[in-house]
Amino acid sequence: MGFKKEKYEVLKRLLLGNYLHEARSSISEKNLLQTGKVSAETVAKIINKARGGDYSTSPHHFVDNIEVHILRKVTYENKSWYIKWYSLEPDLFFISVHA
Amino acid sequence: MKIYKVGDTSKAVCYTCKAVKPTTFKLRDIPFSDGEGVVKNVIAGVCDACGEVVATPPQSTPSIKKVIEEKRKPVEARVPAHMIDILNCASYELSGTVDFVPTILKFYIHKMSSNDKVVSPSKLQLFLGSELATGKKVKRISIKGGKILQDINTLKGLTKIESTTDIIKSVVLKINNDILTKKNKRVIKQLKDVAASTL
Known part of the structure; x- marks a missing residue:
């Protein structure tokens, strides 16, 4: 799937509240969406601003057939954002959301 | 928002098992990765294989946010001025600086909330009846830290002291008793070791 389709999918899930947060036995303050420091609406605005040049993918550390989607240095409200997520059907998991 | 119920099932990447595993949503206490504080009794996705928490839903x-906000809020009490002097003197005695005051307070509160034998909460309430417990409350003690509120609440249960201000006042007077009056060698050594390793 290209960036445009991935963007559509993650935005749809965000706005419907149909996603999960990855937890490695604990809650990381690197995921500001998980901790409530930023809202889903704000994250959607950040993702919406992102362009193809901000986007890359890499295989998940342990499960290399899972593609992790990464947005780097997306500028929103004078901050540079980093967002990481992946799909594991039927769910979508956020790993990181931080400036 | 998709709402998960206890007993709902899914799958997730488990970092302990290093694989995709079936999961069940259960109520769990989840610690923060910085080691400070725990979110108690929330719905989380739990790995069916190893029992570790692998996911949290937005619900x-x-x-989680409430616990983080409580972690950041300092615990405060208004106290008579001589209590600040007690803390400063104890800090100076142990470390040569007044910067050690917050650590001494947290050390005492944490030890007593764990029902420590050396720094015991057993007679804490008695200090509130002493002359030094009285005086106009003109100064403020403020203690920050992820576990401090939890420890103070535990200590309230152990000592039957109901107010946070009374807990803090009695702790200050216990510090006076141990460090400045009776000069309890075991406690002084423990605190000097902490000072040497942290300051």
């Missing part, structure tokens, strides 16, 4: 975010 648990308000509970």
